[in-house]
Amino acid sequence: MAWDEGLAQVLRDDLADLPIREQKMFGGLCFLMNGNMLCGIHKGGTMFRVGKPNMAAALAVPGAGPMTFTGKPMGGIIEFSLEATADDARRGTVLALALGFVKTLPAK
Known part of the structure; x- marks a missing residue:
């Protein structure tokens, strides 16, 4: 497995009351x-x-950085360190920003 299953479970728990699909x-x-x-x-x-409107607020959270998965920054997406993700307060802050943005998008 290429990811930490325990950390995946933490996110599952955070998102338990929402209509979430894993892929x-x-x-x-x-x-x-x-x-x-x-x-x-x-x-x-x-x-x-x-989302781009929330980038500055998200990047101000310790442990956050621009997502450079393709070698260049991806607009509106942040990378979050394992240490930061394990911190409930920091994870909660960026998750709230992400939820606020994604809820504005049309369903696919």
Whole structure:
């Protein structure tokens, strides 16, 4: 498995009351809401789709950085360290930003 299953369970618990579907993507596990990627976990950490309007707030959270999965920054998506993801307060902050953004997207 290319990701930490315990950390995946933490995200599952955080998202338990929401209409979330899991899908293996990008060598990891993504969590989708209404068909839109919300967050995901991979070997090196997690990622959250916070949207471009929330990037500055998300990047201000310790442990967050721009997602450079393709070698260049991906707009609206942050990379989150394993240490930061394990911290309930920091994870909760970026998850709230991601949920706020993804809820505005049309269902797929």
